[in-house]
Amino acid sequence: MVVVMHHGASDAEIDQVCDSIRKRGLEPLLMPGNTMAIGIPSSIPPDVREPLGQILQILPGVDSVTHVSRSYKLASREFHPADTIVDVGGVRFGQPNVTVIAGPCSIEGYDQLKATAETVQRAGATVLRGGAFKPRTSPYSFQGLAEEGLRIMQQVGKETGIRTISEVMSPDMVETVAKHVDILQIGARSMQNFPLLIEAGKSGHPAMLKRGPGATVDEFLLAAEYLLANGNQNVILCERGVHPLDRTYTRNTLDLAAVPVLKEYSHLPVVVDPSHGTGKAKYVPAMCYAAIAAGADGIMVEVHPDPRESLSDAAQALTPALFEQMMEKLRGFVASAGRSLSRIEARA
Amino acid sequence: MVVVMHHGASDAEIDQVCDSIRKRGLEPLLMPGNTMAIGIPSSIPPDVREPLGQILQILPGVDSVTHVSRSYKLASREFHPADTIVDVGGVRFGQPNVTVIAGPCSIEGYDQLKATAETVQRAGATVLRGGAFKPRTSPYSFQGLAEEGLRIMQQVGKETGIRTISEVMSPDMVETVAKHVDILQIGARSMQNFPLLIEAGKSGHPAMLKRGPGATVDEFLLAAEYLLANGNQNVILCERGVHPLDRTYTRNTLDLAAVPVLKEYSHLPVVVDPSHGTGKAKYVPAMCYAAIAAGADGIMVEVHPDPRESLSDAAQALTPALFEQMMEKLRGFVASAGRSLSRIEARA
């Protein structure tokens, strides 16, 4: 931590800052330029360090306080240098695999989901997505089939062998969702739903955490830290776009540089969701290729048997034909990236 | 809704768009410039209109689809032209009152809360804030006293007569929090926690909804719509800052123009929280004055008996002395705005 004093700070003000630091067992170093460096040994817990930073800011004579150390730990590569491979019933997320998750925005019925599962599996996807509980901006939009949707997904998973993912929106539903699907999805709007993160953490069930549209990388990794700190090692990160400059052409701005950033600072696998990241089906293939080229461990894509009849997010769903074309071309990029598409192995 | 066709769109493409529109009982009007206007009578429910917009986007030959009607209804001034006055146990939010909510970030104990309540009440605040369940970015930060905190707040409320507000973070805690405090706070990070909004809506308990840092005004009012549509008429809006360009000087960008915007398009009272909006105690007084000048119905301010000993958000808490000075000067701005500070009347 570094404390910069105002140019004209008095000796008494400097002393008060030093005292506040020493009171917490730390030692300030006074440097040229009225700057005070405070070494924080890693033995000092974050719950001492963080309030100290806040308190120093309000002492008289203080110009600014800058934290220089990362505040996540279990999610960091320093703590866990090797890549984490998350095994989801025999489908692996992490080097050298590229795992493709595909399926409709919402589960609308057995026939729709079964047809989609067969299509996407044939084209190379190993995980089926589909929402049963839907977070909708408007209370008047289709809210999903709820538990009935989960049962359909479980059945389709059994019949086809494809692995499954569906969103959980509140802590009391974690157990139910985990019973029916292979991966819990924590949606972008729930990224800082801390009671939900804690329950999903305790469940130990594989969980994919989507980045909130306004979340910095640090906030994203601290949300992952909630899952890890509550005992869940099976965490997959998902970049899905941040707030756009405007929404004329895309719904979000897909932040693909987050892929190499997350791979450098964290050991967790990283998936990219270009469907939400752009909000327009026509831009999804280009962004899938780009995600793989950027080093992503997987992609998540919305596919609907007939988007024109879709109950939600029609504009961002690929048709089966377009998904197949995309997967065809994707294989070249996967190979250029020195990787291969994941397969479904037998469940452990 | 307006559909713009690509310049070279074929007649067949135009026909297909028209057919899709007519299939939903609506009538397209073809205008010069290959633009198709679709009048949406208010009798057409949003759950027909919204998917239609998505579906039209993916038809061949379509350039863009623009929604021109607002998607919130109960929250809109069109639906409810007169200002809503929310009465919270005798304290009113709405014209001509300016209601001041003040108190610590977190409830740390009885003595801290009681001392703060007495201070802020003496200076003109009529509602006491204080977190019992704390949404913290890091799992290692102080997480609050939970139900013990709520009991302390209820006791302090009884002893001093001040009304109370505290945050609720998950749907299963709505009933508990509502039992102990006068106003449920839905935090910024929970603005789109839809299961929570639904429960808080059903409770009918006065609720203050904070704007998410990345939420547009429409998304904010649609979140309020969840509360209203589930039966809660006692909704207070709170602007607390949006994502900043950078965080060197402030933690968020307080969007004060949202005050007149919200007052124009909605009938709900609007409170401003400059403590979170800036994240720095030193900027809070100026932003409180500005909020009142901008037309806010109230302000929410963090005050701590000794910020240097605060367990959370020390940097943004005013000392009792600074709060009193601020309230002194605030009275002039309240008068210039043609308003007066609210008082605590007997509970109905």
Next chain:
Amino acid sequence: MVVVMHHGASDAEIDQVCDSIRKRGLEPLLMPGNTMAIGIPSSIPPDVREPLGQILQILPGVDSVTHVSRSYKLASREFHPADTIVDVGGVRFGQPNVTVIAGPCSIEGYDQLKATAETVQRAGATVLRGGAFKPRTSPYSFQGLAEEGLRIMQQVGKETGIRTISEVMSPDMVETVAKHVDILQIGARSMQNFPLLIEAGKSGHPAMLKRGPGATVDEFLLAAEYLLANGNQNVILCERGVHPLDRTYTRNTLDLAAVPVLKEYSHLPVVVDPSHGTGKAKYVPAMCYAAIAAGADGIMVEVHPDPRESLSDAAQALTPALFEQMMEKLRGFVASAGRSLSRIEARA
């Protein structure tokens, strides 16, 4: 400056960082937590410090480099503790004055400008705004009357006594614009037009620098630094809104907290432009009051004799009647802020 090494950085890597620092005559301090603090004496010029920060980032083993000192100097309050009062031909910007600048977006002709000048002066404005060279997003929009506009403005200034401001868009026009008007306006889109800043700096003519819509406070003050470092002490800052989350209701997000931030870190007067800051006339009065309450030294407001006939920015111009009403109510807020409207004194 603080350099944080990666957790597993080797001694050789740490040594290389230390060597690079020492090579520039600075001394690194190694602290617990693999952090290296580098005190930068104020005698070290920015052109040594800044490249050093860049270079350290790419050395092996380095996690992050954080600058903790401010990079502006002449614009800083540390360098110049007292408020700067800019005197523009007898009109003062700075405590205790509140200076009101008003006028049309574009100068459209003598009659339009003269009528506006008389109206706004009568209501309390002391500076007349009006664009002769217009920066327009589209090449097809009205581009202004150019030098003819400047001549009209000079004439109206002479006839009414009001002081004048108009925008200059390129370095070769600085002299011409300075000859005709009292204040050079550097527009938001020119905030980092460095050749223009250098010329406007050399001219010494009073200059109002508008904040770019994406500019951080540091970038804004560094742009002011260009003016100051080239010899111009008569610099006025203008906050006019930053990029909005969306443009449905306002064109920009007016960042009023920038007012107290700028007043703390800089000695220069700060004006707020709610016309561009919101883009909607109906929100301008509320934001003018809020700007004054926030501590601004002035406001800049678009007024047009008949906005329905305006050639540019009609949506954000007040009518004369609305401007008068606004000024009436503004006086209360000016008084509550302990200030008074500036007057036109004789030219020095």
Next chain:
Amino acid sequence: MVVVMHHGASDAEIDQVCDSIRKRGLEPLLMPGNTMAIGIPSSIPPDVREPLGQILQILPGVDSVTHVSRSYKLASREFHPADTIVDVGGVRFGQPNVTVIAGPCSIEGYDQLKATAETVQRAGATVLRGGAFKPRTSPYSFQGLAEEGLRIMQQVGKETGIRTISEVMSPDMVETVAKHVDILQIGARSMQNFPLLIEAGKSGHPAMLKRGPGATVDEFLLAAEYLLANGNQNVILCERGVHPLDRTYTRNTLDLAAVPVLKEYSHLPVVVDPSHGTGKAKYVPAMCYAAIAAGADGIMVEVHPDPRESLSDAAQALTPALFEQMMEKLRGFVASAGRSLSRIEARA
């Protein structure tokens, strides 16, 4: 254009809106939901249409005005359906070429530039970049070698055969820069420097326009429109990152989805600059691969013979060795994209 009236708008208000529209020779269509659609025949020039939109917004009873047509024309694919291929002295930008531009941030001297040119050319680059006039945020940073730099670049171009690009910052320097280099670079901070765009347009010299960090796609294409409307058909677009959520890990957020968006709506070639887009050399290779996969027509990369001795932007420059490795791997992605690296053909 669509005008939505407030719910309770009176007949007189609706009539006034209709009259304003008819006054400009246009015909309003009143639709259900109090919405008025105005078809704008393409024969109506933008300078009639745009002020009309502004004026309608301020009429009583109007809720909102929405433009649905694009405001750029020459830059649009509707106007020019086929891809534009820009030929720069025998190096082509546009399908099926991928053109690599590489070189130092600043030209520091003959030896530095010559060595870099040889390195990057050997590895596959066909255009050499290097700044002579440098836009620097701080007045105290290295400002470039000016015309001396241009002469060095011209000489190196002659000696090696590589084509050249350098930035021009003010309208009066367009001729000089065009004399020395093959492509004029209009920097991100100059994207809306309209006098500069007009001069660069008139010159007809190949020009690469960088997207401003806060510019929407429409603003970007309107800036290109200035070049085209002033007679320059040789325009190359460059995406270089937009304002980031925070700057902890990257300097900007590279908006790669802008590539397919720009390719859909415009016929101009699109280059991506991951060096500025990320600000960190270590993320540049991943973003180069992703840019190609996203469909870019080229990349622009900073390379310095020894970044540790660089006078500017050291943190984002690749070493020659890293550039060579990157180019090696890039070839795979270029092939997967169905393209090939451009070559230097004889000048026409």
